[in-house]
Structure formats: structure tokens, C-alpha cells
Amino acid sequence: MLITTTLIAALCYLVATGLQWRRLSTGNHDNLCLPVRLLGVSGFGLQGYSVYQLLHQPGGIDLSFFPVGSLIAWGVVGLVLASSLRQRLDNLFIGVFPLAAITALLAAVIDTGSTPKPYSGGMITHILLSLLAYSLFTVATVQALLLSRQELALKQHHTRGLVASLPPLQMMERLLFESLWAGFILLSASLATGFLFVDNLFAQHLAHKTLLSLIAWVVYATLLAGRHFFGWRSRTAVRWTLGGFVLLMLGFFGSKLVLEVLLKV
Numbered sequence: 001m002l003i004t005t006t007l008i009a010a011l012c013y014l015v016a017t018g019l020q021w022r023r024l025s026t027g028n029h030d031n032l033c034l035p036v037r038l039l040g041v042s043g044f045g046l047q048g049y050s051v052y053q054l055l056h057q058p059g060g061i062d063l064s065f066f067p068v069g070s071l072i073a074w075g076v077v078g079l080v081l082a083s084s085l086r087q088r089l090d091n092l093f094i095g096v097f098p099l100a101a102i103t104a105l106l107a108a109v110i111d112t113g114s115t116p117k118p119y120s121g122g123m124i125t126h127i128l129l130s131l132l133a134y135s136l137f138t139v140a141t142v143q144a145l146l147l148s149r150q151e152l153a154l155k156q157h158h159t160r161g162l163v164a165s166l167p168p169l170q171m172m173e174r175l176l177f178e179s180l181w182a183g184f185i186l187l188s189a190s191l192a193t194g195f196l197f198v199d200n201l202f203a204q205h206l207a208h209k210t211l212l213s214l215i216a217w218v219v220y221a222t223l224l225a226g227r228h229f230f231g232w233r234s235r236t237a238v239r240w241t242l243g244g245f246v247l248l249m250l251g252f253f254g255s256k257l258v259l260e261v262l263l264k265v
Contacts, residue, residue: 006050006108010101012043013077017097020090033090040081040093047074047104054107057116063127064114069253070107073100075135083139087175088167095142122197129190134252136183137220137245143176144241151234173233177224180241184220187248191217212251219244 016039019032051074054067077100080092119127150166166172191213223240226232232240 002050002053003108005046005053006104009043009046009050010105012039012046013097013101013104016040016043017094017101020093020097024091024094036090036093037081037084040077040097043097043100044074044077044081047077047100050104050108060116060118061124062114062116065253066103066107066110068131070100070103072131072134072138073103075131076100076138079135079139083175087171089143089175091146091166092139092142096139120197122193126190126193126197129186129193130252133183133186133190134248136179136186137248140176140179140183140241141245143172143179144238147172147176147234148238173237176237176241177227180220180224184217184224187213187217187220209251212247216244216247216251219247 016036019036019039023032023036047070051067051071055061055063055071073096076096080089080096083089084092146166147169150169150172154169167175194210219240223232223237223244226240227237
């Protein structure tokens with residue numbers, strides 16, 4: 001049942017990606033809009049069921065590498081689908097739908113052999129805040145890449161295709177910093193709950209994750225302060241956003257990949 005549900009979810013995502021690409025290629029941004037959204041919502045619902053089945057095991061919760069990756073991708077899809085209802089962010093579908101399909105399939109077919117563990121309410125709060133923060137920063141990173149592409153295209157006077165379907169440059173910047181602020185608040189709360197509820201946040205298996213998350217927090221704090229006090233924008237914002245995201249992903253997925261997949265710890 002799990003494999004079947006995951007395959008259907010992945011198929012929904014991939015068909016939606018193809019239809020969205022067709023919308024961009026033809027330049028008719030209203031055409032196929034409803035089918036793309038319906039397929040995206042269907043994939044989101046089916047992946048949510050798969051993720052729930054993977055995470056909730058008889059012995060506790062499985063927070064190994066691939067299920068958590070699928071959970072974060074699922075959260076990103078949900079955020080983008082919700083945001084696209086009020087802003088022209090449909091083009092993010094081209095990036096997030098295939099990512100969700102791949103992570104869902106990997107989580108369903110690869111078993112890292114990790115043991116599910118029971119977690120306290122405080123730990124679950126810390127974990128959920130962390131995952132939400134990572135999801136928002138993933139959305140912000142995709143927005144930053146689109147912003148960079150949009151700015152370059154406008155400088156070269158290329159105003160067709162992808163650029164024509166994006167919101168104005170100033171709105172793209174505003175959306176980027178809205179996502180960054182939301183992610184920063186959640187990351188701050190995640191670090192705070194980590195210090196409160198994790199027995200030893202600098203234990204050997206958590207030291208790299210904690211240190212890189214703290215450095216990423218400083219990077220994002222610097223970017224937001226630079227925006228507020230010095231008006232940082234465009235290329236500067238993109239570079240700092242990407243830098244913070246790389247640090248977060250190395251801290252979270254890098255440590256889990258080494259410990260669970262390579263070292264089988």
C-alpha cells in the first residue's frame with residue numbers, strides 16, 4: 001500500500017511539473033492552471049499519507065535520513081501551494097514538485113535500518129520547529145535563485161518566458177524576505193527548544209549539526225540586519241541566503257547522511 005501510494009503521488013507531481021513547463025513554454029499562464037494545482041494537491045495529500053506511515057512506527061518515530069527528507073519536501077510543497085493562492089509563485093512548482101517526487105520515492109524504497117525512538121513532547125516540538133524552519137528556508141532559497149535569474153534577465157532585456165510569468169522584482173524581493181523572516185523566527189525557536197529539551201546539544205553526534213545551525217542563524221541574522229539598516233538587496237541577499245541554506249543542509253542532512261547511510265550508526 002505504501003509503495004502504491006508513493007508511486008501515485010510521484011506520478012501526480014511529475015505530470016503537474018510537465019504541465020507547468022508547458023504553460024511556461026506556450027506563454028499562456030492561465031492555461032492548465034487548474035489541472036496543475038489539482039495534481040499538486042493530490043500529490044501533496046498522497047505524500048502526506050506516505051510520510052505519516054513512514055514516520056510512525058510501532059517502536060516510536062523514525063526520523064532517519066530519507067523519511068525526514070520526504071517530510072521536509074512535503075512541507076515545502078504545502079507552503080508553495082498555499083503561497084501560490086495569493087501570489088504568482090506557480091513557477092516554483094517546477095522545482096519543488098520533482099524534489100518531492102524523488103524524496104518520496106527514496107523514502108519508500110530505501111531502508112537505512114535505523115531504529116524508531118519514542119520522543120517527549122518537548123523534543124517533538126523542537127523537531128517540528130526545525131523541520132518547518134528548513135522548509136521555509138528551502139522556499140526562500142528557490143525564491144532567491146529565481147530572483148537572481150529575474151534580475152539578470154531584466155538587465156539583458158530578456159522579458160519573455162520565465163521572467164514574464166514572475167511577479168515584479170520588488171515583490172519578489174519582498175516575498176523573499178518574508179520567507180526569510182518566518183524561517184529565522186522558527187530557527188530561533190528551534191535552537192531555543194533544543195537547548196531546553198535536548199540533553200546534550202553538543203554531544204558527539206550532534207556537535208556538527210548544532211554548530212552549523214548556529215552559524216547559519218548568524219548568517220541569516222546578519223542578512224536581515226543588513227536589509228533593515230543598510231537596504232541590502234538583490235545579489236547580496238541571494239548570496240547570503242544561499243550561504244545560510246548550505247550551512248543548514250550540511251548540518252542537518254550532512255550529519256544524518258554520514259551517520260545513518262554511510263556509517264550505519
